[in-house]
Amino acid sequence: MKKRSRTKLSEELSILKRLRQCDFTVLLLVVILVIFGVVMVFSASYYNSINYSGTPYTYLKKQLFFALTGAALMYATSVVDYHLYRRFDWILLILSLVLLVLLFTPLGVTTNGATRWLRVGPLSIMPGEIAKVAAILFTASFFADEPNRVLSLKRGVLPMAGLMALLGILIIKQPNLSTALTVVGIIAGMMFLSGLQWRYLIGAFGLGAGGLLILSQTGTYWGDRLTSFTDPFKDAQGDGFQAVQSLLALGTGGLFGLGLGKSVQKNLYLPEPQNDFILAIIGEELGLVGVLILMLVFVLLVWRCSMVAINAPDQFGMLLAGGVALMIGIQVVLNVAVVTSSMPPTGIALPFVSYGGNALWIFMGMAGVVLNISRQSRTLNPEQKKKKQNRVQRVRERERERRERESLI
Known part of the structure; x- marks a missing residue:
């Protein structure tokens, strides 16, 4: 009995030690919200x-x-060591795309005019939620493998723009505009964290705003949805209810x-x-x-x-935590x-x-x-801390070089 009690006490102390090593404020705030x-x-x-x-x-x-x-x-x-997730970035992304496509098959469940769920026995799956995690993990891995990709239009910007378009279209078709905006916003925000130039963000925002403005004037389903919120009392028993x-x-x-x-x-x-x-x-x-x-x-x-x-x-951890912050904030x-x-x-x-x-x-x-991520950042050995400082210095140098290039344009 004593041996069993000591084992249980040891396990409890181990859990408490792990909790102390992580960012306790994040844990406390999440518990409060839940x-x-x-x-x-x-x-x-x-x-x-x-x-x-x-x-x-x-x-x-x-x-x-x-x-x-x-x-x-x-x-x-x-x-679980967050570095392990890099092995599954492509797998989760492909799985996410497959689940989004399956929504438009007989497996999709339509409720209140929206097809956002897949029913598997008693379990309901929302592919749009999984798409958020897939977007965070894939984007973090994509730019952590080669940080300079974000500076290249061909190797960095265009591939991610294609991914945003693909995920966005599949989610909008459910229809679910807000989740599509969340996924696209997460990817765009993580690209900015990686060092994306301002002009690309401004250009993308301009194109998106222009597209929504044109769509709002078409008189279609989405056109009505995009304008009904401006005066919901005009149709208080219909779209504005x-x-x-x-x-x-x-x-x-x-x-x-x-x-x-x-x-x-x-x-x-x-x-x-x-x-x-x-x-x-x-x-x-x-x-x-x-x-x-x-x-x-x-x-x-x-x-x-x-x-x-x-x-x-490291860069992967930075982008991963940054993606989660973006997901919550957006x-x-x-x-x-x-x-x-x-x-x-x-x-x-x-x-x-x-x-x-x-x-x-x-x-x-x-x-x-x-x-x-927070626990691993607090338990770095001297060599790891030095590598981290060097990484931060390289990021600052890239940012300075980017600003210099933009000032010359």
Whole structure:
């Protein structure tokens, strides 16, 4: 018995030691967001759950299961050496593309006019979520193998532009504009972290904005979707219904909110309030103050992930952690934009908070990768630290050379 107790104690101390070595702030912020998400999913889904299954606890039980399994996944990815993922960059990318294509076969599940899920027995898979991880891993590996690729139009910029176009088109066809913007934004942001010149980003932004402007004037499905959000009250019972209900919830909440659990809009007015529009319920129950505190937590999390990227042991780790920071930041911005009717409601989860297993597992798993990167950066030996300093110096020199070239153009 004593030997068994000592073994168990040793294992617990080993886990605590690993947690101390990683960026504890990232871990703490993720735990806070996940716990808060479970509470708000229960509150937001209360009446919807009763209407759906006769009990208010259906979504709560599922979200608790997602959170606990997500915690196990986060721990697993935090202890696995992140360099091992480079072996699977092409495999995951191809798998992601195959899953996206399978959505347009009989395997695809259509809900509310969107085909975003693949049903495998009791399990639902969202290929769009997997595409985010595939984009981060492949882009990080692509530019870590040869950092100067990003300076070459033929060997760096055009191949990644093709990848962005391919993933973007497959995701938009679901249709899912916000996830497409997230994936494209992640790749573009990681290219910038690798040293992409400003003119390419400005040019790409100009082309994208011009394309959306032209599309909004076509009178097609996407044209109507891209313009309906500008005045949702014009068609409050049609395309603008969700946006109107969301704005009513936020307006009702005022500064301090109605109180936890006292939302009116969740009472079967706002469709699926525990999903993409959970921020509206948060605003109604906890008010503007509650929303601002939540945004502050997200800002701190993105900042800490960025610090992990800056202090990463190598280029691959830097880009990997930077990609996760971009994924979280972009998705929060897009979710806020959708909830406040600043862009069309296209389906985008609030990281760590919205109901759903796929998104929560992806975010918690990638948070674990960031924790692994942070731990390895804190346990460098003198030789590794010297290599890291040399790498940082080379990056600074490349940046200085790039600025000099741009000043001559």
